[in-house]
Amino acid sequence: MTTLTTEQAETATTTNATPTTDARTGSPRASVELRGHTIPTGLYLDGDWLPVESTFEVIDPATGGVIAEVADGTASDALAALAAADRAQDAWRHVAPRDRANLFHRAYAVLMSRADAIVETMTLESGKPLAEARGEFQLSTDFFLWYAEQVAHLHGTYAEGSRGGYRVVTTHQPVGPSLLITPWNFPLLMIARKAGAALGAGCTVVVKSAKETPLTCALFVEALHDAGFPPGVVNLVHTTRSADVSAAVMADARLRKVSFTGSTGVGSTLLKQAAPGIVNASMELGGDGPFVVLDDADVELAAQQAILCKFRNAGQACVAANRIIVHSAVAEEFTRRFVELTRELTVGDGFTAGVDVGPIISAKQRDGVAALVAALSEIDSELLTGGSPLGRDGYFFEPTVFKINDRDNEVCNQELFAPIATIYTVDSTTEAIRVANDTSYGLAAYVFTQDLSRAIAVSERLDSGMVGINRGIMADPAAAFGGVKSSGLGREGGHEAIYEFLEPKYLAITVDESKGLD
Known part of the structure; x- marks a missing residue:
């Protein structure tokens, strides 16, 4: 909880x-x-x-x-x-x-x-x-x-x-x-x-x-x-x-x-x-960070890295996992584990020991998160956990997870920039790549698979300036950080x-x- x-x-x-x-x-x-x-x-x-x-x-x-x-x-x-x-x-x-x-x-x-x-x-x-x-x-x-x-x-x-x-x-x-x-x-x-x-x-x-x-x-x-x-x-x-x-x-x-x-x-x-x-x-x-979990992925690793990639800085990052795209063969297992880990997160003042997720930056931004939750609730989706503001003081919001069944909706095509995770299910690697690239953005993407050749082949087909392979964080002084298309x-x-x-x-x-x- x-x-x-x-x-x-x-x-x-x-x-x-x-x-x-x-x-x-x-x-x-x-x-x-x-x-x-x-x-x-x-x-x-x-x-x-x-x-x-x-x-x-x-x-x-x-x-x-x-x-x-x-x-x-x-x-x-x-x-x-x-x-x-x-x-x-x-x-x-x-x-x-x-x-x-x-x-x-x-x-x-x-x-x-x-x-x-x-x-x-x-x-x-x-x-x-x-x-x-x-x-x-x-x-x-x-x-x-x-x-x-x-x-x-x-x-x-x-x-x-x-x-x-x-x-x-x-x-x-x-x-x-x-x-x-x-x-x-x-x-x-x-x-x-x-x-x-x-x-x-x-x-x-x-x-x-x-x-x-x-x-x-x-x-x-x-x-x-x-x-x-x-x-x-x-x-x-x-x-x-x-x-x-x-x-x-x-x-x-x-x-x-x-x-x-x-x-x-x-x-x-x-x-x-x-x-x-x-x-x-x-x-x-x-960014619109597609986080792709293929059918041969290490599901536990993918779930843990998705938590890190999605909820770091309360989701307020341009390289955050914006759409979690999971192969149907592992979708149930991944979703169950990801929701479990989300519910274990502690929200609170950043100076308090054990806090995982801090507040939203402002009252206006927090209200925007609430509006986004409302919009996602109105489409064909399932709220799996979270969805509400927390506390009377400060600008806190529950880490939230939606399973999205209708991805052909305008609200699914925007940068979330919030502690909201959206999970989409696909039936093939080809579909995963198509869904990942179906965006005007192209900053960061993520691929989880245990096959190195597959990882490289998929990464080369993703329209992103950066691709994390089996990892959710990739900033490094020696790396060229940046995107393509509307990402910069x-x-x-x-x-x-x-x-x-x-x-x-x-x-x-x-x-x-x-x-x-x-």
């Missing part, structure tokens, strides 16, 4: 009115004290933490209470940040690779020394359990370390011209000032992954945090500041006016790159805004990620080959 645990560990206190002193510059700055950790609450522009008159509240989704008030930036603030990034661009791109890498290593050390502050802040403002926050911290710092190690290993090519007499030399140059727009569901991972690649490539950045989780972003930027990143290289804007801020920056000719993680709808809008200025764009957008453009992670922020430059060099002869 799903249980709700709401025991709050240590009350957070808000002290925005009390200024603290910047360790590097000695100047005063606005901050908040949470669980014994001091977090800057201003905007970070051109190397300084700046307060602004307007602020907005940051909510703890486990209680619905206010934990901080953060500077609410405007379009003018964002343009000031872009101006700072533009001024710093030329000097930053010419910092020697080893010197830039050394800065990364110093920042990595600072991040590691502040693990508790970052992890606890992430749990406070996003609601995810401490164990998940620790996992995100580890993966984020792994990504950042990966980029530190790549900075000095960006290589070009050298070749003889096809008809002789000249040489073809290809090098790479930074794209230029970049706008990084991060989501709330992975507040540290997204900024570490984006900023790590951009800064490693020699690009200056303007980061726009998600209004739900600005504090984690602030701690990351503070670590870079304290490590010695030069003024203007990193800039951070919090705002509740995301559309206005993004539109203003996107329309400015100084911007040369945008990297966005979020919904396909917003990504499409940004691409339209990028078109007039031909702004380079990377987009990591929505470009890749984050692996060797490809840093080149997303570099433009190849071809140099044609005339060579008088007679000079090599006596």
